[in-house]
Amino acid sequence: MTISEYIELLFNDYTLRTITLGTAILGAVCGMLGSFAVLRKQSLLGDAISHAALPGIAVAFLITGAKDSNTLLLGALISGLLGAFWIKSIITKTHLKSDTALGLILSLFFGVGMLLLTFIQKQPNANQAGLDKYLFGQAATLLEKDVWFMAIVTSVCLGVLLLFWKEFKLLLFDPDYTKTLGFNIKFLDTLITSFIVAAIILGLQTVGVVLMSAMLLAPAAAARQWTNSLAIMVALAATFGAFSGVIGTGISASYPNLSTGPVIVLVASVFVIVSFIFSPGRGLLFKEIRFRKNRNDLKLHKTLSFMYDIAKNHDDISHPHTVKILNNFQGYTKKSLHKLEKENLIVLIGSNWSLTEEGFFKAKNLYNQHIETND
Amino acid sequence: MTSAQIEIQLIACIVAIACAIPGVFLVLRKMALISDAISHAILPGIVVGFFVTHDLSSPLLIIFAAFTGILTVFLVEFIQKTGLVKEDTAIGLIFPALFSIGVILIAQNANDVHLDIDAVLLGELAFAPFDRLELFGTDVGPKSLWVIGTILIITLSLLITFFKELKVSTFDAGLASALGFSPVVLHYGLMTVASVTTVGAFDAVGAILVVALTIAPAATAYLLTKDLKKMLFLSVGLGVFSAISGYWLAHGLDASIAGSIASMLGVVFLSVFLFAPSTGMISVMYKQQRQKIEVLLLTFLLHLKNHKEKKERHVNHLGEHINWQKSQAKSVLELALKNNMIVINDDIASLTEKGNVFTENAINYITDHSEEAIEEMKKDFFLFRG
The missing domain is CATH 1.10.10 (Arc Repressor Mutant, subunit A)
Known part of the structure; x- marks a missing residue:
């Protein structure tokens, strides 16, 4: 299949178009928010939260008994936030360090999620099949309404980001100064963490729990190499993320037996390697x-x-x-x-x-x- | 209990012990997440090893996977050394990439490989007793019991042999290298043990729950003690307790054994996190609350000492002058009364003899930190203890 044939297919084929759009939007929003995660030295927060979302999905299913993706994602969001704030309180209230806190929450929440999922599988309810797609993600199950939902969440994120741009930037580089200026840093901190959690939850369906952290990190780490300006970095990371999504979907659609999530992650890793080596200022x-x-x-x-x-x-x-x-x-x-x-x-x-x-x-x-x- | 049940619990306990020991050192060295990275990144190693051996519990597979684990550590450190990104970002970049390669390798060869990502990631302890090891035609027990048992024996002997070195290099890397132990050798040795344990355990409990068994007991024990030996014993004990109680939880719910073990670890950690005597959330919050009131009390006593006028010492004046809320003012007044620091006549507070002495001592303490002056007060107050 040549490139032009592929592009033609992209416009005509509903599934391919939906998936490409979905992964592009996902890549963009992850790159955008990932920049903040990387700069705040919370790179692995994404990994922890994506795992922590699993019990939420299971509990949401147990309560509603239906496989409506919006309620499941709401459950994931709640348990992801719970994980994020528990991590924060472990770090601030005890002498355990952030790596231990992240690893703890990641593995413990995931364990509870596994317990619930296997428990659900034994229930006499035929509806439960396919819950484990959240583990590894299945871009192929993306529907047009999912893409719309992603687009709406992304634009809300973008809007809030632009609205509080100055404050976020200040918080990022000098939290103490931000506090002395009278900004409510707890609120800002919660806001940015919630957005990072939301972006992760959005990606669960597409790339899955395990690979979600790379979606968040890789574009941002690549973008960081090219610039020292936050605005340019965020824009670049969004672009890299979107391109990883589009190219990854393209590659996985062109060959048999290639799941989309891992390919997107590998494409994003290529962006990282290229940036590490060839960026003019910092490159190796x-x-x-x-x-x-x-x-x-x-x-x-x-x-x-x-x-x-x-x-x-x-x-x-x-x-x-x-x-x-x-x-x-x-x-x-x-x-x-x-x-x-x-x-x-x-x-x-x-x-x-x-x-x-x-x-x-x-x-x-x-x-x-x-x-x-x-x- | 059937013999299969006993065997499953035995395997679970040995896995828990084998994971807990390197876990203690990883947590203390602030490298807990490296176990997460290793557990994911060994996937391509397992897949390639499986292509070669076609046997999931072959020793060769363990060598392949352990090699991938060490490669991961090496790559993470390489990226970190370039200074382009922070350490945590380096970890977050490496393991998803390696994991993706593993997933794609499996998917590409799905037809001739009986290897499932679910199986690698999640594991299934319930099936472990069915894979038997036969020596000279006789059945000597489940294969994974032998594999993880061997790993545990190696880990234990390494731990006992190099305990002193590990201890020194964990708490003071500079001293360790000055004394002539190579920190690099110890570091990579520990990483090798962690990788091998992860590989040996993934078959039984799955890659992600290995992380739970590695980090959670050590973190819980660290909240309870600051003595390395006690911490080791405690984390082994907590791991074994969670393994056995987790097994019975899974038995009751008819759910994943590994998931229940991790959930039990979570319950244990949560209760220690909340109720630990000196480091738990509740005791920390109680202490902070006490200290807050004591500081307020001191402020109040100083205020009384500084003002002879009745107007300034009126009970209602507290709210106006020091900006306290009603409930806060009330609790401070009660504390002061309870300790016989003040007397209140017609809503006018005045210092008692004891209160006067206390305030003076407190001022002395604050101004020149003379510890001796307050030995007596330490009994009543948290504030001067730390």
């Missing part, structure tokens, strides 16, 4: 290049200063010396000599070198913080 590749360049510069400087030490003992600084003198000094290569010549710092004649005026001046002031001007 450019860091390495800069590192090498600095090392070469340092070597050139060393060579130059060695030459200066020799030349300063002569009345004529441009007196030629043989290259052989440099032999007991390890810092030079043919290449570095040519480079020095190219920068007009030395002159090479045959196997002799001599410092230029400019080279002598530069070498003299190499380690001098206050460079004297020559004129």
Whole structure:
């Protein structure tokens, strides 16, 4: 299937269109809110909450006895929030650290959820089949109304985010200052945590409990590498998330036996790897290049200063010396000599070198913080 | 009890003990979530190992998976060292990616692999007794009992041999390396044990509940004691208790055994979290409440001491001057009266002799921290104890 065929299919096929739209919206909202989670050092909150949502789904089913996805998601939301606030109270009220609190809530809630799910499965009610799709997610079950629901939640999130942008930004980088300015940081904190929980719950149906945390984290971690501005980071993360959704859905639709959730996560991971390596400011590749360049510069400087030490003992600084003198000094290569010549710092004649005026001046002031001007 | 029931409980207990021991060190080293990461990330290792061995409880599979676990730790540390993201983000990026690879591998080979993600993630203890190990033609017990039993023996012997080293490196990594134990070797050793235990246990209780068995007993024990040896014994005890009571809960509800064990762990943790004598929520809140009132009382006594005028010492004046609410003012007054600090005549409060001395001592304590002056008062008040 070529790309153009795929795009044509995208417009004609109801299921594919719905799923693509759904995963794109999900990726965008997760990227947007994930940026806050990553910057607040709550990266793994997503993992904990997505697991903590499971008992809520089971309890909602037990109470209503129906498989209406909205009530189930409401149950998930409540138990997710319960988990989030319990984590918070463990961290603030006891000496247990955040990693322990997250791991505890994650595994304990999930265990209760498993208990309830297996209990439900034994009930004489034919309706219960398919509850476990929330474990691993099934993008294929997305309906148009689900996508509408996602779109509405996303726009509410976006609206509130824009409304409280200044406050959230302040809270993110300096909570104490925010408090002294008189903002209600408890309210803001609860608001942003609730939105993160809501985004996670939205994704459960599509990518499932286990992989939800990556949806939240990966686009944000990738976006972080390209910018130091919060607004750009949020926008970039939303874009990365949306593209992961669209590309992941495309790949999984084009091959048999590929579930959508894991493919989306892998696509998002590719975004992360590419960002880690190729981002201009922080990326590993450019860091390495800069590192090498600095090392070469340092070597050139060393060579130059060695030459200066020799030349300063002569009345004529441009007196030629043989290259052989440099032999007991390890810092030079043919290449570095040519480079020095190219920068007009030395002159090479045959196997002799001599410092230029400019080279002598530069070498003299190499380690001098206050460079004297020559004129 | 049938023999199968006894065997299931035995396996559950041994899994609980084997998980609890590395769990204590993971919790103390603030690396609890690495167990979550390992338990998910070993999936591709298990799948590849399964392609090779075609046997879910083969020792080779454990080696494959343990290798993947260590690879996970290595990758997390590699990403962390680049400084591009924080440690928790590094964990959150690595394990879903590896898990996804595992899921896709299973789905791609669904036809020739009898391996279910549900089985890996959730496990089923109830079936463990049916997979028997036969040695020289005789039945020697369930296979998973032997696997996890061996792991437990190795863990225990490592723990006893390297207890001192582990202890020092956990609480003071700098001292440990100064004394000549390599923190890196200990770190990776612990990670290897954690990986191997996770792999050995996932077959019985599933990947996610391994996390519960690893973290929950250790965290609960940590709330109850600050002594490493006591913490180890307590977490083993709590793990075994939850394993057995969880089994009977599952038996009663006809539900997943692993799920019930985790739920029991949750119940145990919740009750300790709420009711632990000195670190529990209730005692912490009670203490905070007491301290708040005591601070108020002190403020009130200082106020009385500073003002001789009747107007300032009128009971109703408290609300106006120090901005207290009625109930708050009342509880402070009652506390002061109960301790014979003040007397009230015609709604005018004045310090008694005892109250006067107390206030003076308190001022001394606050200004120059002379501990001796308040030895007597410590009996009555929380405030000066810490």
